[in-house]
Amino acid sequence: GQNIDQPTEMTATEGAIVQINCTYQTSGFNGLFWYQQHAGEAPTFLSYNVLDGLEEKGRFSSFLSRSKGYSYLLLKELQMKDSASYLCAVTNRGSTLGRLYFGRGTQLTVWP
Amino acid sequence: ETGVTQTPRHLVMGMTNKKSLKCEQHLGHNAMYWYKQSAKKPLELMFVYSLEERVENNSVPSRFSPECPNSSHLFLHLHTLQPEDSALYLCASSPLPGEGQETQYFGPGTRLLVL
Numbered sequence: 001g002q003n004i005d006q007p008t009e010m011t012a013t014e015g016a017i018v019q020i021n022c023t024y025q026t027s028g029f030n031g032l033f034w035y036q037q038h039a040g041e042a043p044t045f046l047s048y049n050v051l052d053g054l055e056e057k058g059r060f061s062s063f064l065s066r067s068k069g070y071s072y073l074l075l076k077e078l079q080m081k082d083s084a085s086y087l088c089a090v091t092n093r094g095s096t097l098g099r100l101y102f103g104r105g106t107q108l109t110v111w112p
Numbered sequence: 113e114t115g116v117t118q119t120p121r122h123l124v125m126g127m128t129n130k131k132s133l134k135c136e137q138h139l140g141h142n143a144m145y146w147y148k149q150s151a152k153k154p155l156e157l158m159f160v161y162s163l164e165e166r167v168e169n170n171s172v173p174s175r176f177s178p179e180c181p182n183s184s185h186l187f188l189h190l191h192t193l194q195p196e197d198s199a200l201y202l203c204a205s206s207p208l209p210g211e212g213q214e215t216q217y218f219g220p221g222t223r224l225l226v227l
Contacts, residue, residue, distance in 0.1 A: 004154070033215070033216075035113065035218075040221075040223070041204065041220060041221075042116070042218040042219055042220045042221060043155075043218045044218070045215050045216075048213060048215060054174070055198070091214070099160065099168070100155075100157070100216060101153055101154075102154040104153065104154050
């Protein structure tokens with residue numbers, strides 16, 4: 001089976017940096033996605049990591065270590081609008097086309 | 113319109129009603145998905161369609177019946193639902209393997225309440 005674990009809640013202040021961790025246990029790992037979901041809205045794609053290392057995209061970066069089954073999403077210069085749920089999801093080789101296994105999401109609250 | 117759209121955005125239905133959820137994608141993708149999102153639980157994959165052919169039915173009760181008439185449209189027909197089926201139902205689409213990065217793009221969802 002798949003096991004994806006991420007913290008339930010995090011809080012931070014505007015302008016700060018926050019790191020949201022995700023650990024996974026899965027066979028045939030093929031890639032990891034991060035999505036952002038504001039309350040009542042669609043999850044929106046943030047990043048995709050296949051190889052080890054850091055991928056930077058503006059204020060957001062995502063890191064992957066395949067050997068450790070670990071990823072994190074780093075958010076810099078936090079803004080109030082970054083308050084949202086952040087979803088970690090993995091894909092496997094050999095699983096049904098496009099099958100994503102999601103964690104429960106991390107609810108981030110940014111305070112002024 | 114662009115992206116993935118879903119209608120209706122909100123739906124209240126009784127347990128004996130029949131209703132349908134609609135999803136349309138304008139991204140030229142050939143794979144479409146239905147997910148269920150309940151409070152405090154991970155997103156659960158319900159159905160996957162590839163080129164209008166169902167490739168996965170993830171042990172979903174038969175009171176949920178999907179339909180994919182073409183690669184741009186996906187429906188979820190609902191009948192005799194239970195209160196525990198109340199949730200946010202999300203549609204997504206993606207390219208097929210070999211067509212590009214298989215990122216799934218989600219619609220805004222239908223918030224369903226079953227009374």
